[in-house]
Amino acid sequence: MPQLSPLNWIFLFLLFWIAVLMISILIWWSKKIYFSTKTPKILNISENKWNW
Structure with a gap:
């Protein structure tokens, strides 16, 4: 290996x-x-999932 300076x-x-x-x-x-x-298309807030 060649000698190198510090x-x-x-x-x-x-x-x-x-x-x-x-x-x-x-x-x-x-x-x-x-x-x-962006909000995912799976999440639909306007749809009511409860059958009340």
Whole structure:
């Protein structure tokens, strides 16, 4: 392995953890559940379900 200056080792260390962080954020973002503010069509408030 070639000899690197201490500053280059710090840069490699930071680059590695930034890459790990970015990949984990991308995985989290792709599996995120999207919540919509629209009311679902199953919920119909005007319909009375009770037979009174």
